[in-house]
Amino acid sequence: MNEYRIKSIVKSLANINSANFFHDICLSLSKAINADFVYIASLDDNDTLATTIALASQGEIIENISYSLPNTPCEKIVNSLICTHRSNIQQLYPNDARLIDMSIEGYVGVPLKNVEGNIVAILVALFQEPISNTNEIETLFLLFSGLIERELHKKSYSEKLELTNTIIENSHEAILITDAHTRIIHTNKAFSKITGYHIDEVIGETPKFFQSGHHDKNFYQKMWSQLKRRGHWQGEIWNKRKSGEIYPEWLSISTIYNKVNQETHYVSFFSDITQQNKDKSKIKRQYYFDSLTKLANKKMLFQQVDQVIKQNCQEAQNIQSLCGLFVMDLDLFKHINNTYGHAFGDKLLRLVANRLKSLIRDTDTVARTSGDSFALFIKNLPDEQGAQRIAENIAKSFSDPFHLDGITTNCSLSIGIALFPHDEKNAAGLFKKAEQAMFDAKDNGRNSFRFFTSNMGESAARILKVKNELEEAINSNKLDVVFQPIISLKTQLCTKFEALVRWNNNGTWVSPSDFIPVAEHFNLIDRVGAIVLKKSCQVLKTLKNAGFTDIIFNINRSIYEFPKDEANNNLWLHVIEASGLSPSDICFELTESVLAPENDNNISLLKSIQDAGCKIALDDFGTGYSSLSYLRRFSIDILKIDRSFIKEMTMVRDDKTLVTAIISMAKALGIAVVAEGVEKKEQVEILTELGCDFIQGYYFSKPLPSQALENFLTKFSFTHPLTESTNN
Numbered sequence: 001m002n003e004y005r006i007k008s009i010v011k012s013l014a015n016i017n018s019a020n021f022f023h024d025i026c027l028s029l030s031k032a033i034n035a036d037f038v039y040i041a042s043l044d045d046n047d048t049l050a051t052t053i054a055l056a057s058q059g060e061i062i063e064n065i066s067y068s069l070p071n072t073p074c075e076k077i078v079n080s081l082i083c084t085h086r087s088n089i090q091q092l093y094p095n096d097a098r099l100i101d102m103s104i105e106g107y108v109g110v111p112l113k114n115v116e117g118n119i120v121a122i123l124v125a126l127f128q129e130p131i132s133n134t135n136e137i138e139t140l141f142l143l144f145s146g147l148i149e150r151e152l153h154k155k156s157y158s159e160k161l162e163l164t165n166t167i168i169e170n171s172h173e174a175i176l177i178t179d180a181h182t183r184i185i186h187t188n189k190a191f192s193k194i195t196g197y198h199i200d201e202v203i204g205e206t207p208k209f210f211q212s213g214h215h216d217k218n219f220y221q222k223m224w225s226q227l228k229r230r231g232h233w234q235g236e237i238w239n240k241r242k243s244g245e246i247y248p249e250w251l252s253i254s255t256i257y258n259k260v261n262q263e264t265h266y267v268s269f270f271s272d273i274t275q276q277n278k279d280k281s282k283i284k285r286q287y288y289f290d291s292l293t294k295l296a297n298k299k300m301l302f303q304q305v306d307q308v309i310k311q312n313c314q315e316a317q318n319i320q321s322l323c324g325l326f327v328m329d330l331d332l333f334k335h336i337n338n339t340y341g342h343a344f345g346d347k348l349l350r351l352v353a354n355r356l357k358s359l360i361r362d363t364d365t366v367a368r369t370s371g372d373s374f375a376l377f378i379k380n381l382p383d384e385q386g387a388q389r390i391a392e393n394i395a396k397s398f399s400d401p402f403h404l405d406g407i408t409t410n411c412s413l414s415i416g417i418a419l420f421p422h423d424e425k426n427a428a429g430l431f432k433k434a435e436q437a438m439f440d441a442k443d444n445g446r447n448s449f450r451f452f453t454s455n456m457g458e459s460a461a462r463i464l465k466v467k468n469e470l471e472e473a474i475n476s477n478k479l480d481v482v483f484q485p486i487i488s489l490k491t492q493l494c495t496k497f498e499a500l501v502r503w504n505n506n507g508t509w510v511s512p513s514d515f516i517p518v519a520e521h522f523n524l525i526d527r528v529g530a531i532v533l534k535k536s537c538q539v540l541k542t543l544k545n546a547g548f549t550d551i552i553f554n555i556n557r558s559i560y561e562f563p564k565d566e567a568n569n570n571l572w573l574h575v576i577e578a579s580g581l582s583p584s585d586i587c588f589e590l591t592e593s594v595l596a597p598e599n600d601n602n603i604s605l606l607k608s609i610q611d612a613g614c615k616i617a618l619d620d621f622g623t624g625y626s627s628l629s630y631l632r633r634f635s636i637d638i639l640k641i642d643r644s645f646i647k648e649m650t651m652v653r654d655d656k657t658l659v660t661a662i663i664s665m666a667k668a669l670g671i672a673v674v675a676e677g678v679e680k681k682e683q684v685e686i687l688t689e690l691g692c693d694f695i696q697g698y699y700f701s702k703p704l705p706s707q708a709l710e711n712f713l714t715k716f717s718f719t720h721p722l723t724e725s726t727n728n
């Protein structure tokens, strides 16, 4: 080995700076070994392509080249320690055109490895003459390969570092790096964008520089103690921008340790969460507030009530200030909604909200708890009379009508009041009791208020019991239907029956007037209606088969049974036809609210079943709005005068006048009239005289079980009704 040569290379290497290392070493080596070409080439991942990093030829650096490895002597290097060909290389590799072009005779190559021991590059010397001193060259090459490998490693490391820096620089999250003494040593672009500070303005500062004064000492102490313990902290923190603006950021700090587990750096990542916080508070608003009236919703109310109760219970043991929860329900709001439409209803609810707000202090709470229900929570009442005065005030204020869209509406409230600490010590319990009191107020005539009393719970429990038992009755097919004859005054024959649902609940007859509203309230009415229609159709089919071919059955339909979705409009017709009946065998009885303007689908359903042949009767005429405009919207076939008028007709002059007017109006419109609740002969006579078409009532018959119908029809006599024997 030529010591001098090595020394000269090492000497020249001492002056090499990193940037030119590969060039310089190729030049030095080529000089030392007298090679025509010396190069370092990196290999691609598949070891098929070599690309020179530095290429020295005849004492000069020339342009880099790429070449494919297969069929070249370099291919061998990848599999061996060193590859040397003293001469005749072209004959050995006839397919390597490059060797021929460059007139190469001799070849020495060594592999270069990365830290993991994988071959990533090669060091090659090419000679245009046969090599004389192969040993020396091989030794030099092996000697210097280690040095080159280290430099290659540095190069790839700095490339990786550069990548890391690019990532840091371009991260959307702000990054701030401090040394172990929390002095800032690096920040990125996003940092400047969020804080407004250029990196030069903050280098050497500590993150205290950004403190907003929003957090107390305790906050930072906790943060540091966690950072020390776990090496990580994250959370929301309020900092100050260069502009002075205070903003929230989501910050995550990690401690960087060295090999001996000493803290060397802290890296913070953060993003500005002003917008997220805004979104969050919007969501919170939607979660806790009613969007229509902007009042608190039930959740918010409960939270506030519970908070006040908690405070009260924590404070002085025996002094608990009196609070009142007022639950209020608008009387007849459904009717107003049905009459004037939902848009009107919504506006009215807003006016109600404003009126309620105007009646209380800012420190009290008004909430809209559901559709037409509101609640007030009043703190620090002097005594029970104080609560009573508030209720009276509300009732008085609501006796003034609302003026909206040129319409004047009266909208009274039923109010139930429960008091803390007397009645309950939590929001849900207080609300339930106030609600029970409100139901009681409603039951005892609307537009009134009630304080909760301990026996009120019973009526709510009763309703729930009815609901559960009704559900069970539906499931186990325990509902029955009876049929009340309707007599034609013209033919003096029974031509129709009204189907009326019956529920024998363990031996007690529950009146439909009691359970139909429960079924409506708990969404069971569809199932009740389906049972009644199906059973009635079966009974009617049997009657027809027995020869009573002209009989019509009247079926009651609650507004809640009308499908919301047009796709279900044919359901009733399907049931009728599936029973082997024709639509003209059935008349549906409904009340006025069904025909309200916004119930468009109801009208189109009625039109389509009327077109199919069904008759439509308007039930309980005279009790609702009796809005003649509804009668114009839909041409009903039959009008049933409510029994309250018939009852009073013989006693009150005005009622007879009214019945007279209804009958004449109906005649003018070509509508047939049924008088309901006819119990006395005298009533039959007056109605006959007034030209009424049909009579229904106990005078002729109470509702009958299905098996009694044939007998009734066969034996019926207009002049001698069989009242007693057929009663049900």
Ligand code: C2E
Residues within 6 Å of the ligand: 484, 499, 500, 501, 511, 512, 513, 516, 529, 532, 556, 557, 558, 589, 619, 620, 643, 676, 677, 678, 679, 696, 697, 698, 699, 703
């Ligand atoms: P409605 O449709 O007005 O039915 C007439 C009610 O008056 C029936 O009471 C009937 O028994 C009763 N009634 C008949 N004639 C007389 C009479 O001369 N004097 C007296 N005092 N009452 C008479 P019911 O069966 O208790 O039904 C009460 C209400 O329940 C019905 O009033 C109707 O609104 C509802 N309902 C009954 N069955 C059904 C049904 O299947 N579906 C729906 N949606 N509602 C029904």
Ligand code: CA
Residues within 6 Å of the ligand: 498, 556, 589, 619
């Ligand atoms: Ca009816």
Ligand code: CA
Residues within 6 Å of the ligand: 619, 620, 640, 642, 643, 676
């Ligand atoms: Ca009726």
